[in-house]
Amino acid sequence: MKITIRERIKKNKAKQSYQNTIEKAMPLLFFLMASLSILVTLGIIYTLLRETIMFFTHISLFDFITGTEWYPFFENNPSYGIWPLLSGTFTIAIIAMLVAVPIGLASAIYLSEYASDRSRRILKPILEVLAGVPTVVYGLFALTFVTPLMQTFVTDLPIFNALSPGIVVGIMIIPQITSLSQEAMNAVPQSVRDGAYALGATRLEVALKIVIPGSFSGIVSSLVLGLSRAIGETMIVSTAAGSTPNLGFTPTESIQTMTSYIVQVSMGDATFGSTIYYSIYAVGMTLFLFTLIMNILANHISRKYREVY
Amino acid sequence: MNNSENKSLVYSIKDLNLWYGDTKALKNISIDIPEKEVIAIIGPSGCGKSTFIKTLNRMVELVPSVKTEGSIHYKKLDIKKAKVESLRTEVGMVFQKPNPFPKSIYDNIAYGPRIHGIKDKKTLDEVVERSLRGAALWEEVKDRLDENAFGLSGGQQQRVCIARALAVEPDVILMDEPTSALDPLSTAKIEDLIHELRKNYSIIIVTHNMQQAARISDKTAFFLNGEVIEFDATERMYSNPKDKRTDDYISGKFG
Numbered sequence: 142m143k144i145t146i147r148e149r150i151k152k153n154k155a156k157q158s159y160q161n162t163i164e165k166a167m168p169l170l171f172f173l174m175a176s177l178s179i180l181v182t183l184g185i186i187y188t189l190l191r192e193t194i195m196f197f198t199h200i201s202l203f204d205f206i207t208g209t210e211w212y213p214f215f216e217n218n219p220s221y222g223i224w225p226l227l228s229g230t231f232t233i234a235i236i237a238m239l240v241a242v243p244i245g246l247a248s249a250i251y252l253s254e255y256a257s258d259r260s261r262r263i264l265k266p267i268l269e270v271l272a273g274v275p276t277v278v279y280g281l282f283a284l285t286f287v288t289p290l291m292q293t294f295v296t297d298l299p300i301f302n303a304l305s306p307g308i309v310v311g312i313m314i315i316p317q318i319t320s321l322s323q324e325a326m327n328a329v330p331q332s333v334r335d336g337a338y339a340l341g342a343t344r345l346e347v348a349l350k351i352v353i354p355g356s357f358s359g360i361v362s363s364l365v366l367g368l369s370r371a372i373g374e375t376m377i378v379s380t381a382a383g384s385t386p387n388l389g390f391t392p393t394e395s396i397q398t399m400t401s402y403i404v405q406v407s408m409g410d411a412t413f414g415s416t417i418y419y420s421i422y423a424v425g426m427t428l429f430l431f432t433l434i435m436n437i438l439a440n441h442i443s444r445k446y447r448e449v450y
Numbered sequence: 451m452n453n454s455e456n457k458s459l460v461y462s463i464k465d466l467n468l469w470y471g472d473t474k475a476l477k478n479i480s481i482d483i484p485e486k487e488v489i490a491i492i493g494p495s496g497c498g499k500s501t502f503i504k505t506l507n508r509m510v511e512l513v514p515s516v517k518t519e520g521s522i523h524y525k526k527l528d529i530k531k532a533k534v535e536s537l538r539t540e541v542g543m544v545f546q547k548p549n550p551f552p553k554s555i556y557d558n559i560a561y562g563p564r565i566h567g568i569k570d571k572k573t574l575d576e577v578v579e580r581s582l583r584g585a586a587l588w589e590e591v592k593d594r595l596d597e598n599a600f601g602l603s604g605g606q607q608q609r610v611c612i613a614r615a616l617a618v619e620p621d622v623i624l625m626d627e628p629t630s631a632l633d634p635l636s637t638a639k640i641e642d643l644i645h646e647l648r649k650n651y652s653i654i655i656v657t658h659n660m661q662q663a664a665r666i667s668d669k670t671a672f673f674l675n676g677e678v679i680e681f682d683a684t685e686r687m688y689s690n691p692k693d694k695r696t697d698d699y700i701s702g703k704f705g
């Protein structure tokens with residue numbers, strides 16, 4: 142006898158109690174997985190906060206945020222003023238952005254507005270390979286290639302300086318800026334471009350006065366995300382920027398960033414419970430706050446200026 | 451219809467052929483388009499009518515792999531030799547779907563004059579008002595010129611696009627099915643507007659709504675498979691088509 146589809150469906154329905162359990166259990170599992178990452182984040186903040194508070198029982202918060210000297214290793218009179226590390230971090234970030242913003246945006250405009258389909262298909266993956274290079278390789282590149290190269294221009298450039306890791310951090314974030322900005326530019330519909338062309342606009346006018354304003358939110362959030370990566374970058378600066386906390390914008394000198402200070406102490410043998418040990422958490426907390434602010438800013442900007450086509 | 455034969459020509463097209471890659475989209479098109487009239491281009495989907503009007507301001511060149519042959523003269527000027535940017539300021543275009551820029555209403559209208567070097571606020575204010583009045587939109591939006599044009603209704607957006615085209619003071623306005631994305635009420639408004647505009651502009655409008663063509667145009671060209679089957683005064687064509695295929699299309703036997 143031929144079994145009809147309807148009968149088979151009926152038969153399968155008999156098994157459904159088992160299926161029902163899965164249907165009910167899976168969302169719970171998905172929820173737990175999603176909560177996990179939130180819990181881990183909370184755990185990180187908790188650890189950071191606990192040790193940071195311990196640090197401020199040793200050193201006053203006021204000294205930390207107003208101090209202009211960072212000499213934690215002075216045995217007799219250590220000072221923990223965050224400013225030299227902040228200025229080191231931002232020296233790197235500024236140099237990186239000076240490199241990455243023009244190159245990243247120009248490449249995004251090229252890829253989105255000028256490149257043919259064929260060259261886009263070839264160029265984009267090559268650019269994205271840059272994003273996959275391990276940062277330790279970038280660090281070596283800064284130390285053994287860019288620094289000697291820079292020394293031919295700036296003759297008294299020390300081997301550890303802010304300039305070359307700054308440039309290399311910039312190179313590192315170019316793909317991210319290019320890729321995210323280009324996606325934002327692509328979201329501007331062709332019909333809007335056509336409207337401008339039909340008014341006699343040139344390609345450049347369409348790119349600069351229609352596409353860029355029309356994708357402003359995406360471009361700015363790509364820049365802020367790039368900046369926040371530059372601030373958090375660790376390996377390149379630890380390898381090539383040295384470890385001299387220096388207040389001020391001093392690209393041709395050795396500096397220290399927040400991240401490279403944390404690495405330096407973690408690598409050394411700071412005694413558990415010592416002020417130096419707790420200081421890395423306070424620095425980590427500062428870094429965390431800065432990147433958090435950056436990300437909130439990026440979110441806010443992209444929401445405020447978003448165009449829905 | 452009035453004796454358009456004595457009017458001067460805005461376009462003179464001779465032996466126009468066009469290919470997208472290997473597909474031939476326009477075949478041996480030769481027509482003369484008189485000034486200050488409304489010319490309707492009708493025909494079934496894929497007959498090349500949109501492609502045809504896009505050749506008139508060279509927008510068709512934005513499509514990669516397009517190849518054209520033959521000549522198009524705009525007021526005695528070979529458009530292949532013209533500077534494309536200046537051709538497009540004299541020949542404005544309104545598209546099928548309203549495509550305002552993601553900017554304020556004011557900036558939408560001022561965009562054209564601005565890219566062509568007009569920057570002073572007073573002139574721009576005047577241009578914006580005049581163009582919006584010309585597009586019968588001024589009264590509706592005069593109090594919210596700073597608002598984003600995306601906030602307007604579809605019909606209003608389309609009139610912003612018309613005002614935007616008027617702002618650079620063109621001689622010709624090309625319209626590519628300008629009401630196909632609009633409701634009947636907005637459509638009627640645009641049709642009234644076209645009626646007003648024909649006093650000062652030459653209008654070439656693609657439509658697949660035959661009643662619309664009958665309502666608004668002086669002359670109609672019937673396209674089929676990339677060819678012009680018939681080009682005549684609208685009244686004459688609708689009442690007494692010369693070609694069997696025109697008759698079939700107009701009477702709804704296909705299309």
